[in-house]
Amino acid sequence: QKEVEQNSGPLSVPEGAIASLNCTYSDRVSQSFFWYRQYSGKSPELIMSIYSNGDKEDGRFTAQLNKASQYVSLLIRDSQPSDSATYLCAVNSNSGYALNFGKGTSLLVTP
C-alpha cells in the first residue's frame, strides 16, 4: 500500500478560482506534513508545512490537516496561471529522518 496518496490530475481551474488539492496518508503516527510545488524541470520548493489539526493560512494558501481521517489538503485561493505546477504532498516517515512523498497532483490554471 502506497503510504501517501494523491490524485494525479490534471486538475484544471480557471484563473481566480479556488484550487483544492488533497492527500491521504497511511501512517497514523506521522506528525509533520508538507506541501511542495514543483515546476516542470525544476526541483521542489516548500509551500506550506502543518503539524497540528486544523487550518493554517499563508497568503493565498491554506493547509488543512485532519489526523483522525489521515487527510491533508491544500487550498489555493485566487489561482493564477503561475500556480500551474505539480504539487507534492510529503509526510514524515515513521522510520525517521525521511519524507514520504505522494506522486503529486498536476494543477493547470487557465487564463
Next chain:
Amino acid sequence: KAGVTQTPRYLIKTRGQQVTLSCSPISGHRSVSWYQQTPGQGLQFLFEYFSETQRNKGNFPGRFSGRQFSNSRSEMNVSTLELGDSALYLCASSLLGADQETQYFGPGTRLLVL
C-alpha cells in the same frame, strides 16, 4: 545564504558504469538527504546523513551508496548502472534532520543511462 548545490547537473552514462553525484548543503545544515525522482515512481527516499553517519536508508539495492564528509557535503554513488537508474537525483538539506524541519532541495542531477 546560498542554497543547496548539486554537481553535475546532467550526466549521460552507459549500462554497467558507475557514477558519483555531489551535494553541498546550505551553510550550517548538517542533515543531507537524497531522493530519486522518476515519472513512474515519483520521489523516493534513498538515504539520509548527519554528522557523517547514515541514519536512514530507503528501499534501494546496495548499488546505491552514499557518504558525508566532515563539512557536511555529501556524495552518492551508483555502481553497475542499469537503464532504470535514469532519473532526477535530488539532494535536500536541513539543519538537523528533525521531523518538523523543512528540507530544502537542490536543483538536482539528471542522469541518463543508455
